Structures are given as structure tokens and as C-alpha cells.
Amino acid sequence: MRIRNIDLSLYLVTDRSLSRGRSTFEIVKAAVQGGVTCVQLRDKKSSTRQFLQEAMSLRDFLKSLKIPLIINDRLDIAMAAEADGVHLGQDDLPLKLARKIVKEKMIIGISVESVDDAVKAQTQGADYVSASPIYSTPTKPDTAPPLGLAGLIQIRNAVTIPLVGIGGIHLNTLEPVIRHGANGIAVVSAIVSAVDPEAETRKLKQAILTIRNAESQ
Amino acid sequence: MRIRNIDLSLYLVTDRSLSRGRSTFEIVKAAVQGGVTCVQLRDKKSSTRQFLQEAMSLRDFLKSLKIPLIINDRLDIAMAAEADGVHLGQDDLPLKLARKIVKEKMIIGISVESVDDAVKAQTQGADYVSASPIYSTPTKPDTAPPLGLAGLIQIRNAVTIPLVGIGGIHLNTLEPVIRHGANGIAVVSAIVSAVDPEAETRKLKQAILTIRNAESQ
Numbered sequence: 001m002r003i004r005n006i007d008l009s010l011y012l013v014t015d016r017s018l019s020r021g022r023s024t025f026e027i028v029k030a031a032v033q034g035g036v037t038c039v040q041l042r043d044k045k046s047s048t049r050q051f052l053q054e055a056m057s058l059r060d061f062l063k064s065l066k067i068p069l070i071i072n073d074r075l076d077i078a079m080a081a082e083a084d085g086v087h088l089g090q091d092d093l094p095l096k097l098a099r100k101i102v103k104e105k106m107i108i109g110i111s112v113e114s115v116d117d118a119v120k121a122q123t124q125g126a127d128y129v130s131a132s133p134i135y136s137t138p139t140k141p142d143t144a145p146p147l148g149l150a151g152l153i154q155i156r157n158a159v160t161i162p163l164v165g166i167g168g169i170h171l172n173t174l175e176p177v178i179r180h181g182a183n184g185i186a187v188v189s190a191i192v193s194a195v196d197p198e199a200e201t202r203k204l205k206q207a208i209l210t211i212r213n214a215e216s217q
Numbered sequence: 218m219r220i221r222n223i224d225l226s227l228y229l230v231t232d233r234s235l236s237r238g239r240s241t242f243e244i245v246k247a248a249v250q251g252g253v254t255c256v257q258l259r260d261k262k263s264s265t266r267q268f269l270q271e272a273m274s275l276r277d278f279l280k281s282l283k284i285p286l287i288i289n290d291r292l293d294i295a296m297a298a299e300a301d302g303v304h305l306g307q308d309d310l311p312l313k314l315a316r317k318i319v320k321e322k323m324i325i326g327i328s329v330e331s332v333d334d335a336v337k338a339q340t341q342g343a344d345y346v347s348a349s350p351i352y353s354t355p356t357k358p359d360t361a362p363p364l365g366l367a368g369l370i371q372i373r374n375a376v377t378i379p380l381v382g383i384g385g386i387h388l389n390t391l392e393p394v395i396r397h398g399a400n401g402i403a404v405v406s407a408i409v410s411a412v413d414p415e416a417e418t419r420k421l422k423q424a425i426l427t428i429r430n431a432e433s434q
């Protein structure tokens with residue numbers, strides 16, 4: 001059965017090509033030490049076998065720490081590696097078909113670029129949505145124009161399921177994302193390209209907790 | 218339940234990049250008119266969504282004709298499109314894990330480059346193997362050295378499950394492959410790059426039937 005109440009506070013999305021020559025496993029290990037709460041393995045370049053092997057290594061490592069492992073795009077790899085979930089973009093499998101295959105056994109997250117995408121994802125049973133890109137980002141140059149905070153707020157108001165922001169979010173830009181109702185932030189380069197990924201993760205996590213503490217008072 | 222006694226006599230493997238600008242659907246339609254008995258959709262370049270859409274179109278077309286549709290590599294797409302099977306290379310999902318996911322519902326074919334690969338595939342429950350490459354081929358330049366007819370014979374003697382040869386097989390080279398015990402031939406460029414794919418398929422099919430008739434007398 002899939003994990004309920006997944007903690008999306010600080011959600012790492014991997015990208016080997018931005019990792020300055022370090023392995024994905026090394027980055028994830030450092031990020032976990034620093035406090036990430038969820039990990040998405042994204043790999044558009046490796047063979048299926050290599051992607052699977054990395055997924056299985058991460059699954060073994062993260063399982064004991066109770067940190068969910070989400071696989072980008074490849075539902076077959078998520079199933080074979082017994083990951084906690086799959087994250088689907090608008091060019092990946094449609095949510096309805098993916099849910100039909102995995103039933104309630106897996107978390108399914110959906111990338112959304114508009115209010116319509118988000119409402120559709122919620123209606124069809126997504127466990128969370130990631131709104132992208134919040135800011136412009138060099139990580140995925142093929143994405144839609146930035147939603148900005150106005151776009152984020154519209155999506156937040158349109159759905160009740162958990163929501164993370166992604167795209168151009170780092171230490172200096174995360175505060176308004178959290179303040180405007182995102183359940184967390186998803187980051188790629190802010191962690192994977194950091195000189196010290198563990199230290200950078202710790203700073204990001206501390207910043208999120210500080211904002212939340214201030215809000216709850 | 219998966220199709221038993223799949224007819225592998227003339228097995229088309231698609232490749233859009235070798236199709237001279239024609240769509241995969243157009244090639245498949247012509248090949249079906251010409252007499253192919255099985256179709257494998259292979260696509261290493263499209264997005265998951267595009268690959269799925271093509272798989273679904275082909276599934277709808279082929280289903281009424283009772284010609285099996287096999288998806289290359291992507292078990293998730295095979296499942297979502299309700300294809301008849303998946304074909305796995307040595308860099309794709311391991312057979313054991315794929316079988317665990319789809320149980321007996323799907324045909325699973327395995328690419329083998331050696332007797333060891335073939336025996337392992339049979340032991341783990343493959344429905345058929347494709348021995349590759351029989352001859353050297355420009356279609357997949359990254360493959361192992363050609364097995365030749367000697368290699369094909371060794372594999373044929375090592376396993377009892379259905380076997381097709383692939384790699385460099387066309388009208389002038391198919392005869393010894395069939396004579397040495399292959400249940401069929403798999404072709405890419407012989408059909409997809411033909412000026413007239415339907416006519417070329419018909420010639421290939423006729424040649425296979427002629428050899429079989431001569432052998433059974």
C-alpha cells in the first residue's frame with residue numbers, strides 16, 4: 001500500500017548531467033544527510049537496465065530511512081524496483097492509465113503547468129502535483145513560461161491535494177513559494193550542483209522550517 | 218491471457234529513422250497487407266506519451282487482424298496499450314522482474330546473443346528468443362559480432378522455445394536461417410526501408426513458405 005501523508009517539504013529531483021561528475025547515489029546520500037524528505041530519480045539517458053539498477057540501489061538505501069523514492073516517467077522501472085511512486089509529466093503516461101495499472105499501490109505525482117492540468121490531475125486521483133516552472137530555470141529549458149507566484153497561487157486555490165513548486169527555486173527564492181501555500185519545494189540544481197550538497201540541503205531545510213515556524217505563531 | 222502459438226514466421230520490427238520519411242503506421246499497414254505475422258514497435262526517441270499513442274493506434278489496427286503487437290523495451294507502454302507482449306534486450310528489464318509484473322498475461326520475447334543468453338531466457342520462462350545479429354547489419358551498429366549460421370545452429374540446438382533470427386536478413390539471406398531451424402525471421406530495414414514495403418513483404422513471405430513447403434516434402 002502506498003505511503004499516505006508523504007512529506008514533500010524538501011523534494012530532491014536528481015539529474016546526473018548537472019551533478020558536476022558526482023554519482024547520483026553520492027548526491028542522494030549527501031542530500032539525505034542534509035534533510036531531504038523525498039527523492040525522485042530522473043534519468044532520460046541511461047538504458048532501462050542501468051536506470052533500474054540505480055533505482056534498486058536507491059530503494060534499498062532510502063527504504064531503511066523511510067524516505068520515499070519516486071521514479072520519473074518510467075512506471076515499469078518504478079514497479080520493477082518496488083519504488084514508492086512514479087512522477088508523470090504531461091508527455092508521460094496519462095494518469096488514468098497509470099492508476100489502472102498500479103491501482104492504489106503507488107504514489108502518483110503529476111507535473112502541472114496550469115490550473116486546468118492541476119484540476120484534472122486531482123480529479124483523476126493524483127497524490128500530489130508539482131507546479132512548474134515557478135521561476136525560469138536553466139535545468140529544463142524546454143518548459144513552459146514561468147508560472148510566477150501568481151500562477152502558483154491560482155493552482156493552490158484550485159486544488160486541495162499536496163502541491164510542490166519546482167523550477168528556479170533555491171535558498172533566496174523559496175520563501176514566497178512556501179508562504180503561498182506550497183507543501184514543499186522540489187529542487188534539482190540547488191542541491192545536485194551545489195559544491196557541498198549536504199550543507200546546501202541543510203540550509204534549504206532550515207529555511208523551510210523557519211518560515212513554517214514563523215507562520216504557525 | 219497471452220496468445221499461445223504465436224506465429225513468428227515474418228516478424229516486422231519498426232524503425233522510424235529507417236522508414237524514408239514514411240510513418241510507422243503506414244509501414245505497418247503495408248507490411249500487414251504483404252503478410253507479416255507479428256509486429257514489434259520499437260521507438261527509442263519519442264516521448265512516452267507519443268510512443269503510447271502509436272502503440273494504441275497499432276493495437277487497434279492489428280487486433281482486428283489477430284496479428285500480435287509486441288512493444289520493444291517499455292513494459293509500462295505494453296501494459297498501458299494492452300499490447301500482446303514486450304520484447305526485452307539484454308539492457309532492458311530482466312525477464313524475471315518483467316514476468317513477475319505481468320504474470321502469464323503477456324508474451325515476453327528476449328534478444329539473445331549467445332547460447333548462454335538463450336538457455337537463461339528459456340529457463341526463466343521466455344516465450345521466444347530472437348538470436349541477433351545473424352549477419353552484420355547497419356541497423357544496429359552497436360550489436361555484438363554476427364553469430365553467423367554456426368551460432369544460430371548452436372542456439373537452435375540449445376533451446377526448444379520458438380526462435381527467430383534477426384540482423385542483416387533479407388530476401389537473399391533468409392533461406393539458410395529458415396533451413397537451420399528458425400521459426401521465423403525478424404526484419405527491420407528489409408521492410409521499412411523498401412521502396413514498396415508491401416511488395417517486399419510479400420516476396421519475403423512467399424520465400425519463407427516456399428522453403429517450408431520444400432522441406433515438408
